[in-house]
Amino acid sequence: MKPVATIDACHTSHRVLLERLASLTEEDLRAPSLLPGYSRGHVVAHVVNKAKAHALLFDGAVAGEVRRIHPDGYDPDRAAELGAARPGVELRTELAQCFGLLETAWAGLDDALWTRRGHMAAGPRTMAEIVGHHLRNVEVHHVDLDIGHRPSDWPSVFVDGELPKRLRALPDRADRAELLAWLLDRAPAPELSGPW
Incomplete structure (x- = not known):
């Protein structure tokens, strides 16, 4: 389409x-x-x-x-x-x-x-x-x-399309437990492989 x-x-x-x-x-x-x-x-x-x-x-x-x-x-x-x-x-x-x-x-x-x-x-x-x-x-x-x-x-069509792709890839770029702790506001942002 x-x-x-x-x-x-x-x-x-x-x-x-x-x-x-x-x-x-x-x-x-x-x-x-x-x-x-x-x-x-x-x-x-x-x-x-x-x-x-x-x-x-x-x-x-x-x-x-x-x-x-x-x-x-x-x-x-x-x-x-x-x-x-x-x-x-x-x-x-x-x-x-x-x-x-x-x-x-x-x-x-x-x-x-x-x-x-x-x-x-x-x-x-x-x-x-x-x-x-x-x-x-x-x-x-x-x-x-x-x-x-x-x-x-x-433009919102760019942000709405791109953000979910980047978020899906995030767990592969950080320690998953550290990432979850950050998302739960229990720890600082984790180190990522590559830039944020």
Whole structure:
């Protein structure tokens, strides 16, 4: 089924991100982001790369192919590094083009094809799930850019879809008894494998 609410949130997220990026200077794009080792330009390049890859997955659904999000040997840090060196006007233009490709793909995808799959890094996902993944990518990295977008700005369709996934994975990332004690307000937050 076509994820209309998620697509609508993506349209808004695209517009807001592009509007905020329009005012950034070259110096602003070279400044550090909230991601360690990534400038704002790196983050924008990463979003461009992901949006391109997502568009290819949708093209695969139309062609009757189950495509992989990235070819073997793809290095996301290296790809972001290459993109970050480009002038800001090129980065912004390519981002707008990639968002346009995705929006066109979503609008034109036949209702019967939304259950077709693409192969993401975490495994096979339906086209509907890939739209949710794209929304997460745009919203989280918009915060990483440190240009005024905050988690409190995240659309509810993103929070409502993503939070349960993260909570389901939480017991695998901490001592279960310590996690339960924290949830029962009997102990401090436990150490997690990986960031909170």
